[in-house]
Amino acid sequence: MRITMPLQTTDAIVIGGHDLAEADRIVVFYTLTSGKVRAVADGVRRIRSRFGGNIQLFSHGRLVYFERPNRTLHKVNEFLAVRPHQGLREDLDRIALASTAVEAVALGVEENEPSPGLFELLAEALDHLETANRPVLVLEGFLLQLLRLLGYRPEFQECVRCRNQLPARDAAHLSPTHGGAICASCRAGAPDAFPVTPEALGFLRGAGGTPLRLMDRIALPSTTVREIMDAIHAFLCQVLGRPLRSADFLGRL
Numbered sequence: 147m148r149i150t151m152p153l154q155t156t157d158a159i160v161i162g163g164h165d166l167a168e169a170d171r172i173v174v175f176y177t178l179t180s181g182k183v184r185a186v187a188d189g190v191r192r193i194r195s196r197f198g199g200n201i202q203l204f205s206h207g208r209l210v211y212f213e214r215p216n217r218t219l220h221k222v223n224e225f226l227a228v229r230p231h232q233g234l235r236e237d238l239d240r241i242a243l244a245s246t247a248v249e250a251v252a253l254g255v256e257e258n259e260p261s262p263g264l265f266e267l268l269a270e271a272l273d274h275l276e277t278a279n280r281p282v283l284v285l286e287g288f289l290l291q292l293l294r295l296l297g298y299r300p301e302f303q304e305c306v307r308c309r310n311q312l313p314a315r316d317a318a319h320l321s322p323t324h325g326g327a328i329c330a331s332c333r334a335g336a337p338d339a340f341p342v343t344p345e346a347l348g349f350l351r352g353a354g355g356t357p358l359r360l361m362d363r364i365a366l367p368s369t370t371v372r373e374i375m376d377a378i379h380a381f382l383c384q385v386l387g388r389p390l391r392s393a394d395f396l397g398r399l
């Protein structure tokens with residue numbers, strides 16, 4: 147019996163992968179038309195590989211792959227990097243930030259569930275992570291918007307328990323299990339709640355709807371940035387079911 151393998155062509159970003167024997171590699175792509183796709187790239191680790199160094203983590207390009215019907219592992223035919231994002235792989239801080247972005251996507255989405263909005267957001271985030279002077283806030287803005295696209299909308303304007311508005315200039319507590327901010331009176335009912343300063347809360351309130359290219363213009367003290375990172379990662383951990391591996395690395399920045 148002859149098995150036909152339809153050839154698919156799509157825009158794709160390399161979001162992960164691991165090595166196999168014989169210089170092969172399983173590559174995880176986030177694609178425009180099919181969402182997350184896992185595919186084997188034969189001989190990709192050979193010096194004279196036909197892929198010619200195009201398949202690298204964070205590369206954004208044109209993917210052609212053989213789709214194996216009813217299988218979750220496909221086969222790469224060709225990949226041409228249009229935006230290689232070399233700058234993301236040459237700087238330790240940017241490696242950590244971009245790794246967190248792609249790991250969050252890889253963990254948060256299912257295979258064969260395309261989301262053009264998420265594809266555009268990830269492509270934009272990688273572009274800005276490569277060039278921004280303050281790439282940390284680009285990542286945090288991306289992660290907040292990712293949470294929304296995954297269907298999880300943390301509430302930062304009002305208390306998630308009693309629904310009272312939280313004054314803009316006040317500190318509050320955040321509870322990932324309750325899905326947002328908690329006022330002082332409800333604090334006892336949310337054992338996981340942790341305090342957040344008005345400055346960090348202000349960023350969390352605004353960044354979900356702010357274009358990533360503007361994140362570079364936001365200047366905040368490093369303690370506030372750290373607070374924002376810890377808060378967003380706590381919410382992500384709640385949604386993804388486990389902490390991101392890259393977050394350890396990020397903690398050392």
Ligand SMILES: [Zn+2]
Nearest residue numbers: 305308329332
């Ligand atoms: Zn309350």
